[in-house]
Amino acid sequence: DAGVTQSPTHLIKTRGQQVTLRCSPKSGHDTVSWYQQALGQGPQFIFQYYEEEERQRGNFPDRFSGHQFPNYSSELNVNALLLGDSALYLCATQRGRYEQYFGPGTRLTVT
Amino acid sequence: GIQVEQSPPDLILQEGANSTLRCNFSDSVNNLQWFHQNPWGQLINLFYIPSGTKQNGRLSATTVATERYSLLYISSSQTTDSGVYFCAVPSNDYKLSFGAGTTVTVRA
Numbered sequence: 342d343a344g345v346t347q348s349p350t351h352l353i354k355t356r357g358q359q360v361t362l363r364c365s366p367k368s369g370h371d372t373v374s375w376y377q378q379a380l381g382q383g384p385q386f387i388f389q390y391y392e393e394e395e396r397q398r399g400n401f402p403d404r405f406s407g408h409q410f411p412n413y414s415s416e417l418n419v420n421a422l423l424l425g426d427s428a429l430y431l432c433a434t435q436r437g438r439y440e441q442y443f444g445p446g447t448r449l450t451v452t
Numbered sequence: 453g454i455q456v457e458q459s460p461p462d463l464i465l466q467e468g469a470n471s472t473l474r475c476n477f478s479d480s481v482n483n484l485q486w487f488h489q490n491p492w493g494q495l496i497n498l499f500y501i502p503s504g505t506k507q508n509g510r511l512s513a514t515t516v517a518t519e520r521y522s523l524l525y526i527s528s529s530q531t532t533d534s535g536v537y538f539c540a541v542p543s544n545d546y547k548l549s550f551g552a553g554t555t556v557t558v559r560a
Contacts, residue, residue, distance in 0.1 A: 374547065378493075383538055383550030397546045429493050433548070440485060441540075441548060443495040 343368065345434050345444035353450045354422050362417045362447045364432030371436060372396075373415040375407060378429040378446075390415055419449075427451045454479045454543045458551035465529045465558045473524040473554045475539035484515050484522050485548065489536040498524070498537075529558045 346365045354360050366373055372391045376384035386399035390409035404420045413434075419426055427450050433441040455478040465471055475484070486498040499506050499513040501522065506513055510529075515522040526533055536555050540548040 376548075383540075383552050384495075384548075386547035386549070389546050397544065399547060431493075431495065438542070438546075440483075440497065440500040442497060443487070446493045448493065 345370075345432060345442050347430075347432050347444035347447050349447060350445070351448045351450075353452060355452055356422055356424060358422050359418065359420045360422060360449060362419075362430050362432075362449075364415045364417070364434070364444055366413045366415075366434035367442050369436050370434035370442070371413050372434060373409055373413065374433045374435075374441065375415070375417045376431040376433065377401075378431060380428075384431055387417070422451045424451050454481070454541060454549050456539060456541055456549050456551040458537075458539060458554050460554060461552065463554055463556045465526075465533075465556065467529060467531060467558055467560050469529050469558075470525070470527045471529060471556070473526070473537055473556075475522045475524070475551055477520050477522075477539075477541050480520070481517065481541040483542060485540045486513055486522070486524050487538045487540065488533075489538060489553070491535065495538070526556070529556075531558050531560055534558045 374389040375387040378384040388398040393409045409415045429446045431446045432444045435441045457476045483502040487495045501515045503517045510527045512525045536553040540550045543549040
């Protein structure tokens with residue numbers, strides 16, 4: 342049983358560019374959440390997707406958007422990248438409201 | 453939103469020592485998760501523990517929901533236990549709110 346997978350592992354982008362990160366859920370999971378983790382801090386909630394719709398959103402600007410596909414996989418898109426967007430981006434999946442499981446993360450560096 | 457506080461922020465242990473990490477939260481919760489973040493950034497699930505006590509090998513956890521705290525016990529620590537330990541609780545039923553973490557360093 343494969344766990345949560347994310348791609349790519351690492352990414353380097355330039356200020357102003359756009360980026361798309363991808364997440365495939367653990368088998369049987371229907372809910373996907375995205376978190377941003379800056380260096381030395383705990384993960385911060387970006388948003389959650391369920392039934393292909395954004396169910397809840399954290400305190401992040403509209404430059405951050407997402408999508409969930411019928412197979413429950415998800416994408417996180419960030420437009421107009423800023424230096425401050427450099428972070429580890431974590432995807433978490435769950436079945437219903439049960440325990441969340443995290444992927445290995447995508448490390449984004451904005452130069 | 454719910455506030456989560458972890459203590460201590462840093463912990464240095466000699467291999468073989470025991471330790472206790474604490475997580476306090478500001479409101480009633482219906483579940484709580486403990487994670488270990490390895491040096492590569494992966495968050496590993498340790499416990500899903502809304503209340504009571506659970507054990508998994510050298511690790512155990514206790515949550516006292518009525519008093520709004522949880523404890524993570526590490527016994528006979530090993531160098532592989534090094535990393536950051538996070539507790540997280542659901543806020544508004546969906547998102548997880550994380551504490552700032554406890555950084556554990558186990559020396560051989």
